[in-house]
Amino acid sequence: MRILFKNIKELLQVRDKNVSFVSGEAMKTLPTIKNAFLVVEDGLISDFGIMENCPQEDFSEVINVAGKMMLPSWCDSHTHLVYAGNRESEFVDKIKGLSYQEIAEKGGGILNSAKTLQETTEDALYEQSKTRLEAVMRMGTGAIEIKTGYGLTLESELKMLRVIKRLKQNYPIPIKATFLGAHAVPSEFKNNKHGYVRHLIKNMLPEIAQSNLADYIDVFCEKDYFSVEDMKHILHAGKQYGLKPKIHVNQFHSIGGVKVGVDFNALSVDHLEEMTEADIQSLKNTKTMPVALPGCSFFLGIPYTPARKMIDAGLPLALATDYNPGSSPSGNMNFVISTACIKMKLSPEEAINAATINGAYAMGLETQVGTITKGKLANLIVTKPINSYGFLPYSFGESQVERVYIKGQEFTFSNS
Numbered sequence: 001m002r003i004l005f006k007n008i009k010e011l012l013q014v015r016d017k018n019v020s021f022v023s024g025e026a027m028k029t030l031p032t033i034k035n036a037f038l039v040v041e042d043g044l045i046s047d048f049g050i051m052e053n054c055p056q057e058d059f060s061e062v063i064n065v066a067g068k069m070m071l072p073s074w075c076d077s078h079t080h081l082v083y084a085g086n087r088e089s090e091f092v093d094k095i096k097g098l099s100y101q102e103i104a105e106k107g108g109g110i111l112n113s114a115k116t117l118q119e120t121t122e123d124a125l126y127e128q129s130k131t132r133l134e135a136v137m138r139m140g141t142g143a144i145e146i147k148t149g150y151g152l153t154l155e156s157e158l159k160m161l162r163v164i165k166r167l168k169q170n171y172p173i174p175i176k177a178t179f180l181g182a183h184a185v186p187s188e189f190k191n192n193k194h195g196y197v198r199h200l201i202k203n204m205l206p207e208i209a210q211s212n213l214a215d216y217i218d219v220f221c222e223k224d225y226f227s228v229e230d231m232k233h234i235l236h237a238g239k240q241y242g243l244k245p246k247i248h249v250n251q252f253h254s255i256g257g258v259k260v261g262v263d264f265n266a267l268s269v270d271h272l273e274e275m276t277e278a279d280i281q282s283l284k285n286t287k288t289m290p291v292a293l294p295g296c297s298f299f300l301g302i303p304y305t306p307a308r309k310m311i312d313a314g315l316p317l318a319l320a321t322d323y324n325p326g327s328s329p330s331g332n333m334n335f336v337i338s339t340a341c342i343k344m345k346l347s348p349e350e351a352i353n354a355a356t357i358n359g360a361y362a363m364g365l366e367t368q369v370g371t372i373t374k375g376k377l378a379n380l381i382v383t384k385p386i387n388s389y390g391f392l393p394y395s396f397g398e399s400q401v402e403r404v405y406i407k408g409q410e411f412t413f414s415n416s
């Protein structure tokens with residue numbers, strides 16, 4: 001099966017296979033080819049170049065995309081897409097001025113979602129989650145990470161992981177699963193956080209590891225949630241089972257989690273709305289990807305990750321949606337790149353790099369997706385007719401994604 005895309009107005013994010021992420025100055029460059037062709041063979045990108053060199057042989061399909069751009073599909077490296085119900089009941093409290101912490105104290109927040117999820121059947125949870133997954137794929141997401149953390153009991157955390165497994169089996173995009181048992185202290189352990197951390201390490205983690213359903217481990221390291229010491233214990237235990245960390249740090253306070261993440265070789269440290277100079281320095285010349293979640297800042301009205309400062313200091317950056325019912329009920333990567341440009345002062349080149357190549361790295365998927373590279377999956381976006389790629393972040397609140405190809409096949413949706 002060989003498919004030819006021809007007359008591509010501009011083919012974005014064209015890279016050699018040895019580039020796994022881009023940092024600092026290099027984020028300012030988005031390599032492209034104008035008036036290009038691209039060949040897909042058995043689901044993989046097999047060739048691309050300028051139209052003058054377009055192969056003439058027979059193809060199973062020839063797709064003329066004149067006037068349109070193509071780019072690798074978005075890589076959303078931080079989501080909580082598997083959840084039950086929603087938290088629209090907390091929305092008005094939030095509008096009236098209650099903070100994220102105050103809503104949690106009133107019985108809302110993560111524990112509210114955990115209660116709903118525990119009461120939801122696995123099939124119903126799957127149905128709700130697949131609808132969300134299809135919606136984000138329609139908006140151009142072609143690789144995604146999904147966390148647990150709304151189960152908070154072994155049984156319900158495993159239920160979430162099994163739902164993620166079903167999504168992995170039924171949808172053709174790469175999906176990574178992250179165990180986030182340390183998302184909040186469940187009500188059964190109220191005033192006994194240490195008891196929960198012990199239970200998580202001794203009873204939950206071995207079963208999670210045994211199930212083989214989790215790719216990574218996460219901790220919400222934050223005041224009133226899990227301390228840096230709690231996180232060290234959990235990450236140390238996770239390491240015994242080969243689970244690499246991807247962690248929630250510095251959402252509301254800088255309490256030392258970034259440096260510990262780096263020390264534990266975390267694949268990514270995510271949120272980073274509050275960053276000290278020392279936090280920035282601790283990420284320099286490491287293999288840990290900082291991940292910003294501007295949808296969360298937008299929705300909660302909290303500071304944006306100081307991405308400009310971080311990139312100017314030479315760091316890499318990835319962008320993700322944080323799709324979840326409490327702090328970012330949107331999985332729209334197009335909105336994320338717009339917000340990154342408008343609010344965090346990234347250039348379109350930096351935002352697109354952060355949402356593709358660097359996002360792929362933040363999921364350990366850099367050899368499979370995130371760039372137009374021979375041998376990578378043909379997970380591709382065809383845009384609507386646009387004049388320049390700057391129009392993607394410029395047209396905020398809209399999607400310029402006209403079509404999505406996954407492994408070279410146009411993805412059609414079950415409309416559920």
Ligand SMILES: N=CN[C@@H](CCC(=O)O)C(=O)O
Nearest residue numbers: 109110220322324325326327
């Ligand atoms: N901050 C921790 N976890 C999620 C929010 C979870 C929720 O409020 O349901 C986040 O990344 O923002």
Ligand SMILES: [Zn+2]
Nearest residue numbers: 078080248322
């Ligand atoms: Zn999150």
